[in-house]
Amino acid sequence: MKHRETKQKKVRKENLSDWYHWILEEADIVDSRYSIKGMLVYKKWGLLIIREMQRYLESLLEESGHEPTLFPVLIPEDILGKETQHIAGFEEQVFWVTHAGENKLERKLALRPTSETSIYEMFRLWIRSHTDLPLKVHQSCAVYRYETKHTRPLIRGREFLWNEGHAAHADKEDAKKNILEIQDIYGKLIRELLCMPFLIDRRPDWDRFPGADDTYAFDTIMPDGKTLQIATVHDLGQNFSTVFDITYEDSEGKHQHIYQTSYGPSFGRLLAALISIHGDDRGLVLPPKIAPLQVIIIPIIFKESDTAEIMEYAKKIRKKLDSMDVRTEIDAGEERPGAKFYYWEMKGVPLRLEVGPKDLKEKKITVVRRDTGDKSTIAFDEVDDVCKIFEDMSKDLGEKAEKGFNGKMFEAPALEDVGKYAGKGVIKIGWCGRKACAEEIGGYVSILNVDGDPLECVVCGDKGQGVRAAKTY
Amino acid sequence: MKHRETKQKKVRKENLSDWYHWILEEADIVDSRYSIKGMLVYKKWGLLIIREMQRYLESLLEESGHEPTLFPVLIPEDILGKETQHIAGFEEQVFWVTHAGENKLERKLALRPTSETSIYEMFRLWIRSHTDLPLKVHQSCAVYRYETKHTRPLIRGREFLWNEGHAAHADKEDAKKNILEIQDIYGKLIRELLCMPFLIDRRPDWDRFPGADDTYAFDTIMPDGKTLQIATVHDLGQNFSTVFDITYEDSEGKHQHIYQTSYGPSFGRLLAALISIHGDDRGLVLPPKIAPLQVIIIPIIFKESDTAEIMEYAKKIRKKLDSMDVRTEIDAGEERPGAKFYYWEMKGVPLRLEVGPKDLKEKKITVVRRDTGDKSTIAFDEVDDVCKIFEDMSKDLGEKAEKGFNGKMFEAPALEDVGKYAGKGVIKIGWCGRKACAEEIGGYVSILNVDGDPLECVVCGDKGQGVRAAKTY
Numbered sequence: 001m002k003h004r005e006t007k008q009k010k011v012r013k014e015n016l017s018d019w020y021h022w023i024l025e026e027a028d029i030v031d032s033r034y035s036i037k038g039m040l041v042y043k044k045w046g047l048l049i050i051r052e053m054q055r056y057l058e059s060l061l062e063e064s065g066h067e068p069t070l071f072p073v074l075i076p077e078d079i080l081g082k083e084t085q086h087i088a089g090f091e092e093q094v095f096w097v098t099h100a101g102e103n104k105l106e107r108k109l110a111l112r113p114t115s116e117t118s119i120y121e122m123f124r125l126w127i128r129s130h131t132d133l134p135l136k137v138h139q140s141c142a143v144y145r146y147e148t149k150h151t152r153p154l155i156r157g158r159e160f161l162w163n164e165g166h167a168a169h170a171d172k173e174d175a176k177k178n179i180l181e182i183q184d185i186y187g188k189l190i191r192e193l194l195c196m197p198f199l200i201d202r203r204p205d206w207d208r209f210p211g212a213d214d215t216y217a218f219d220t221i222m223p224d225g226k227t228l229q230i231a232t233v234h235d236l237g238q239n240f241s242t243v244f245d246i247t248y249e250d251s252e253g254k255h256q257h258i259y260q261t262s263y264g265p266s267f268g269r270l271l272a273a274l275i276s277i278h279g280d281d282r283g284l285v286l287p288p289k290i291a292p293l294q295v296i297i298i299p300i301i302f303k304e305s306d307t308a309e310i311m312e313y314a315k316k317i318r319k320k321l322d323s324m325d326v327r328t329e330i331d332a333g334e335e336r337p338g339a340k341f342y343y344w345e346m347k348g349v350p351l352r353l354e355v356g357p358k359d360l361k362e363k364k365i366t367v368v369r370r371d372t373g374d375k376s377t378i379a380f381d382e383v384d385d386v387c388k389i390f391e392d393m394s395k396d397l398g399e400k401a402e403k404g405f406n407g408k409m410f411e412a413p414a415l416e417d418v419g420k421y422a423g424k425g426v427i428k429i430g431w432c433g434r435k436a437c438a439e440e441i442g443g444y445v446s447i448l449n450v451d452g453d454p455l456e457c458v459v460c461g462d463k464g465q466g467v468r469a470a471k472t473y
Numbered sequence: 474m475k476h477r478e479t480k481q482k483k484v485r486k487e488n489l490s491d492w493y494h495w496i497l498e499e500a501d502i503v504d505s506r507y508s509i510k511g512m513l514v515y516k517k518w519g520l521l522i523i524r525e526m527q528r529y530l531e532s533l534l535e536e537s538g539h540e541p542t543l544f545p546v547l548i549p550e551d552i553l554g555k556e557t558q559h560i561a562g563f564e565e566q567v568f569w570v571t572h573a574g575e576n577k578l579e580r581k582l583a584l585r586p587t588s589e590t591s592i593y594e595m596f597r598l599w600i601r602s603h604t605d606l607p608l609k610v611h612q613s614c615a616v617y618r619y620e621t622k623h624t625r626p627l628i629r630g631r632e633f634l635w636n637e638g639h640a641a642h643a644d645k646e647d648a649k650k651n652i653l654e655i656q657d658i659y660g661k662l663i664r665e666l667l668c669m670p671f672l673i674d675r676r677p678d679w680d681r682f683p684g685a686d687d688t689y690a691f692d693t694i695m696p697d698g699k700t701l702q703i704a705t706v707h708d709l710g711q712n713f714s715t716v717f718d719i720t721y722e723d724s725e726g727k728h729q730h731i732y733q734t735s736y737g738p739s740f741g742r743l744l745a746a747l748i749s750i751h752g753d754d755r756g757l758v759l760p761p762k763i764a765p766l767q768v769i770i771i772p773i774i775f776k777e778s779d780t781a782e783i784m785e786y787a788k789k790i791r792k793k794l795d796s797m798d799v800r801t802e803i804d805a806g807e808e809r810p811g812a813k814f815y816y817w818e819m820k821g822v823p824l825r826l827e828v829g830p831k832d833l834k835e836k837k838i839t840v841v842r843r844d845t846g847d848k849s850t851i852a853f854d855e856v857d858d859v860c861k862i863f864e865d866m867s868k869d870l871g872e873k874a875e876k877g878f879n880g881k882m883f884e885a886p887a888l889e890d891v892g893k894y895a896g897k898g899v900i901k902i903g904w905c906g907r908k909a910c911a912e913e914i915g916g917y918v919s920i921l922n923v924d925g926d927p928l929e930c931v932v933c934g935d936k937g938q939g940v941r942a943a944k945t946y
Contacts, residue, residue, distance in 0.1 A: 039547060069514065069517065069520065073546070097569060098571045099569040
């Protein structure tokens with residue numbers, strides 16, 4: 001392995017944005033220099049992290065009865081436009097294919113901004129009877145939205161990678177049940193795989209997915225205090241099934257419109273949050289479960305004559321780790337150990353194993369944790385301890401992130417307090433539910449959710465609820 | 474598991490095309506009813522097979538030094554158009570994005586028909602020195618071509634799934650070396666994973682990839698005698714590096730244009746060939762390594778009172794197979810065993826294990842091979858034998874396919890013989906190398922390759938080579 005020379009490190013606390021752009025390039029996450037604004041080139045390390053996320057999520061979804069599918073990227077204009085609120089919400093953002101070669105197409109074709117409409121056209125053909133329900137499908141794909149706001153790599157782009165799930169239900173209750181199950185699955189993905197805390201926020205009506213009766217968003221708090229929406233779950237009611245005429249025959253032979261739910265996490269935004277929340281000045285800090293490489297073994301060789309023996313020892317350790325399904329590599333490159341340490345720390349590899357002449361002699365291994373820098377020694381026969389260390393790291397990383405998260409929760413008894421905390425985290429605010437008052441609050445922050453304990457509105461003083469609000473990405 | 478009622482089976486030999494469309498629908502491979510011609514909805518079984526192919530291939534490519542990447546689906550017109558032969562070859566097939574929302578875009582954007590141009594724009598930024606070479610990347614993605622010919626599911630479509638690899642080399646020799654290495658990797662994919670025979674054909678100049686100096690194509694022969702191109706490998710020389718100005722500094726400090734190779738197999742076509750070559754009247758026959766499900770266990774229950782014990786036995790078998798990483802399921806549904814046999818045979822699952830009261834009593838398992846229908850009995854303690862049976866099956870399937878393939882090889886000493894064998898397989902024909910003679914031959918078949926032993930031209934009688942020709946998909 002040969003490592004590139006690195007650019008000047010950035011200090012994360014001083015300027016999160018500078019640090020973020022530095023590490024995206026340095027760690028081979030993405031390249032932002034592609035010739036179309038808002039479209040990224042995904043590079044090896046970023047893609048391998050996304051691959052792990054995708055496999056973990058797909059496996060949970062498939063266990064819960066979702067069938068993998070892949071629908072075309074193009075949706076004819078008439079189909080995209082069937083549900084009026086849906087198209088109203090997306091029409092300004094749609095990329096349109098109008099020509100093929102020299103020919104003007106008879107119908108314009110949209111690059112999917114999301115796939116409800118293309119999938120529901122097929123649901124109409126696939127669903128006949130109550131025995132076909134629930135029908136659940138998912139797909140991992142890219143979607144396209146012509147963002148006019150300032151784009152940011154992985155956070156706001158014109159092409160982004162996600163997984164979208166779509167389910168058809170016989171009744172409202174089954175739809176509700178699925179919403180809870182999906183919240184649980186996404187919760188596992190975010191908390192267990194990525195060790196990140198989150199909030200589930202039922203969005204105000206003006207912030208719902210176009211065509212949904214309700215939208216539940218997963219928000220996390222970035223180190224700079226702004227929130228990032230990383231996943232959403234939508235209760236679509238019968239809005240789409242009515243216009244797409246998707247019906248089933250119930251057990252009494254009557255035709256009923258199905259109920260629907262749709263949902264998706266953004267792999268790009270999850271990756272952006274993962275990088276920002278766990279990272280430090282030395283670079284990425286990856287929780288063990290998501291790390292593409294979990295252990296890097298670095299042979300420490302002082303005397304040329306030790307090389308063969310130390311390399312053999314390193315290979316024995318690797319073999320043992322391989323058999324435990326721990327993703328491991330040996331860095332046998334020619335750089336000095338210091339340069340290797342620096343490189344793999346920047347890449348966020350959870351554990352570094354150093355094996356030098358002393359380790360070899362004593363049949364020991366020096367183990368260094370990426371998150372804390374803690375150095376310890378384990379016996380060769382106790383390589384299994386690596387798994388225990390991974391568990392500790394996951395727990396510690398989760399707790400550290402949780403602590404940062406909890407430190408960014410504020411309460412604003414009056415409107416002037418909202419201004420004080422705006423941009424520092426999530427603020428609990430009393431709100432009466434009226435749009436006019438929300439707009440007043442909106443001068444500082446956006447309202448994230450609509451449910452809370454009774455609390456007087458900070459604007460009009462009327463009875464209301466304590467809701468969450470924040471500056472958002 | 475509940476199985477749908479099935480439509481009338483089709484006889485494969487009588488009409489391959491009818492059978493093919495029947496099994497695509499029946500086995501949940503793809504749905505061809507999407508509202509845009511030539512664009513498919515990939516369904517569970519098809520997608521799971523493609524997922525296995527993709528993982529196998531990606532793993533070989535990454536072992537050989539390819540970095541995974543993902544480039545944007547859109548390519549600006551000026552970049553797609555840089556290499557004149559390349560754009561000339563693709564311009565009639567390009568889907569153009571011209572608008573976003575209501576706005577006309579300043580530059581037209583192409584849906585990638587292939588990614589040479591977008592990738593090489595970045596190669597120019599990534600490559601500086603000879604130490605950066607070779608640089609090899611790959612991506613699994615969909616590409617878009619507005620086919621005007623008759624479309625056929627998985628064989629000729631307007632959106633198709635593939636993996637494309639791109640490499641940058643310091644010199645011609647390294648490029649040649651890579652071409653051989655990729656031929657070896659694709660050979661493994663086709664022969665070892667999919668148990669299919671193939672030919673590697675160096676294409677005549679009029680049939681090269683637009684912008685390539687040479688194209689090596691992998692052709693297989695479908696049961697109807699037509700050949701199907703399933704993968705290609707291109708020697709791009711310096712054609713792209715010259716116009717994209719991709720240079721490196723050699724060890725003497727001089728700037729040199731890189732040499733390039735690009736290559737890709739079509740997952741859709743590989744799947745089409747897999748289905749057609751191995752299938753039989755009962756449906757799919759999947760080689761063990763590619764089968765999403767390798768073993769289906771079917772409990773045979775005559776007396777209600779035996780249920781618990783037989784199910785427990787089935788679960789014990791499954792557990793053992795799970796621990797061996799054999800993809801296994803138990804079909805505990807309410808259908809009669811016959812219906813289950815029928816269903817899983819149609820799906821092509823390589824092995825069926827039947828466990829009934831007699832098997833339980835004798836601690837045995839009845840094993841039925843999908844390809845031959847052979848029934849045998851193994852002891853519970855010899856479940857490992859399943860792997861041996863898989864090996865035999867893979868070998869037998871490969872040999873059977875090879876036999877079919879060899880039976881479709883003909884020689885045509887004269888032009889009238891060409892007509893006789895046209896559409897029945899691959900024909901060895903003497904050809905002088907002149908375009909005019911190729912056009913004469915082209916009335917019957919297409920010339921697949923340009924290399925062969927000395928043989929007189931069937932058209933003009935001049936000196937030539939024995940080349941391969943066939944009717945092609």
